[in-house]
Amino acid sequence: MPTPRSLTAPALLLAALVTILVWWFPNREQAADVPMLADRFNSVSFAPFREGQSPLRDIFPTAEQVEEDIALIAPRVRAIRSYASIEGQYETAAIAQRHGVKMWKGAWLGRDLRQNDREIAALIHAANTYPDTVERVVVGNEVLLRRDLPVAELARQIDRVKAAVRQPVTYADVWEFWAQFPELADHVDIITIHILPYWEDEPLGVDRSMEHAREVVRKIKAMFPGKPIAIGEIGWPSAGRWREGAIPSRVEQAVFMRRFIQLSREEGFDYNFIEAFDQVWKYRNEGTVGAEWGLWTADRKPKFELSGPVRENPWWYWYAGAALLSAGVMFALAMRAWPDAAAWKLALLSAALGNALAYAFCGGWPYAFDEHLKLAFAVNFAGQALLAALLLRRAGQRLSGDFVEPARNGAQASANIRSIFRGRFRWRDWRGFAFEDLFFLFVFTAALLQMMLLFDPRYRDFPFPTFAVPLVAVVARALLGDLPRRGGGWAEWLAGGVLLLCAVASAVNEGAHNIQALGWSACAIGLSLAPLLRVGPFARVR
Structure with missing residues (x-):
């Protein structure tokens, strides 16, 4: 029977192969059989x-x-x-x-x-x-x-x-x-x-x-x-x-x-x-x-050859490399901090986070068309990078049996965010609230964006890259048994309820043919479950 340590090398190999596959497959050569006359x-x-x-x-x-x-x-x-x-x-x-x-x-x-x-x-x-x-x-x-x-x-x-x-x-x-x-x-x-x-x-x-x-x-x-x-x-x-x-x-x-x-x-x-x-x-x-109807890009590069095969993203290998590199760095740091943790689990989590960050950059920066969008991208990417680091820290603590900070609810997170804007924030206590509060902020933001997608959808993108790391966080926390099941309140009902209801309504409005819309609605529903599991009939009684 394999030991946890013996699974590390296969996990690393599997993560590397899956990373290459998920970047190569949608960007493989296509349309070579469609002639240009x-x-x-x-x-x-x-x-x-x-x-x-x-x-x-x-x-x-x-x-x-x-x-x-x-x-x-x-x-x-x-x-x-x-x-x-x-x-x-x-x-x-x-x-x-x-x-x-x-x-x-x-x-x-x-x-x-x-x-x-x-x-x-x-x-x-x-x-x-x-x-x-x-x-x-x-x-x-x-x-x-x-x-x-x-x-x-x-x-x-x-x-x-x-x-x-x-x-x-x-x-x-x-x-x-x-x-x-x-x-x-x-x-x-x-x-x-x-x-x-x-x-x-x-x-x-x-x-x-x-x-x-x-x-x-x-x-x-x-x-x-x-x-x-x-x-x-x-x-x-x-x-x-x-x-x-x-x-x-x-x-x-x-x-x-x-x-x-x-x-x-x-x-x-x-x-x-x-x-x-x-x-x-x-x-x-x-x-x-x-902004994307041109045969040439805004910097005057042809998007594809008039004839022959076409790749959706000709630079996919750079993003795959960035995903592998960031995953490797995170795994090495995690093993240094928690050498007694299940290494293969940290390897898979590091790979997922590395790919999420690469995808967040790939799907965000090329479409930051002006200084306002560039600023929004920078704030979001920094937030996702911080959430990835905090998630890896929390996973390392749980897998190694270390102390894990107790869960916080949305009301506490909201109060903390307000204190930041009022200049009354105490940075020295960051370990006790950083992960939970940042995660709730992402969920609350997703609820606001989902309302816009429901009531004014025509020119709005589905924000997969904006929530790549939070989506990984939901899955990882569920697998680690780290999703709190009690202690929620009005903030969880508000953020989770709005996100869930608007996601379902948006899926109905977009129709069954829009696979992209259905995919995002499924992701939004997944994000909504994190706060909703803490309230009402979803919560566990002590």
Whole structure:
């Protein structure tokens, strides 16, 4: 019969193999069998904003940066689509002309009528100054979707442009709005529709998206016979929350792109792919998914090769290495502090915590798009790292038979947190409360986030990385018999009850097709059990 010591080496080997497997498997090469039938796109949406730049704050790139961007994508695109005519200290059409790239030149229309007039004037000037480059003009983008202007005013602006330029004139909106306002077709030369299966009211996965695109174009053609049809936006995000069976991922984006190129050749589509570069600033309005539609990253790296295999995370081995390294360090420190503890159990716990921390970093830092999100990530990651150290300490104490600090309840944790903000905190007593209070703080935070996921879910990610270590803590404490079963009160009812009820309701709202949502709801329910086991019918009586 094996002794606890003899199990240490197998446990370490198993932990290392599982770590490599869980990082490699989702990031293995995929989509190699999906061919790419073209080496150039008909058109791509072009917004040259980089990290720290945003049209929302009127921080624009320099002319040199725009030149670099167009030079980068020129070998891969026939044309680019812009959305505004008043930009920074540059004229995109002039730069595109130098690189032999055509343009769908746009004017941004909103509720400010004076600014609209300035946009229209700039559009007309660019179209007439660069007639060989600007092949069509797009007067407004999703104006009806946003309800920024009435149809009559939009039609007036379109007619104004038609009278002043030689190029075909169009307006671009989600395809349903052309069906809702068919009278607008009399004012344009081209019907430009947006088909974004991910954002449909009934989201579609990549497998169903091609037939959906084909059907939409045929429906619009039947509605407006004799009018040319262009797809002004079509694409797929590479990261973000799932919407039913619509899965944002790098692999799914590559598959969508390749299959759509094949479809466009079969059907002869005039299309514009959204978009050239990830637009970090869009996260403010659309969450992570809004910032992840580019074929190139925000730092101008291609997300994948146009043909051949694709990896979801090409840098997975760095994270696997970081997980192994952090697990090794934690295990060595734990064995030094508690040499009489069951080493194989500490080895497995160290591996779980190492992977949790690597996952927390992998799923958090790349999506910290501005200084506020970076600060939030830093606070959360520091909290998870501290919780991991405290959990390992508590496990070492229990496994070696040392004294373990008594459990504290949520009311005590809440009072302690308030004392921190009031400057009345006594740091010398940290051993008695640090683990329990920090763990309860994570559970309480999860309850707040779960309420947001229930009542305002559209642009919110499921926060797996934010609670990676707390989830490990729940499982580890359950296996070690360390989950308290009494002593709770109103704070446990509040945090645990809200988290449980909102998680169940969220799972129902998201639907059975959203595996990501169901997975997070299961995790949230697991977190809720830690406080709920201490109250009501769940608690053990002394």
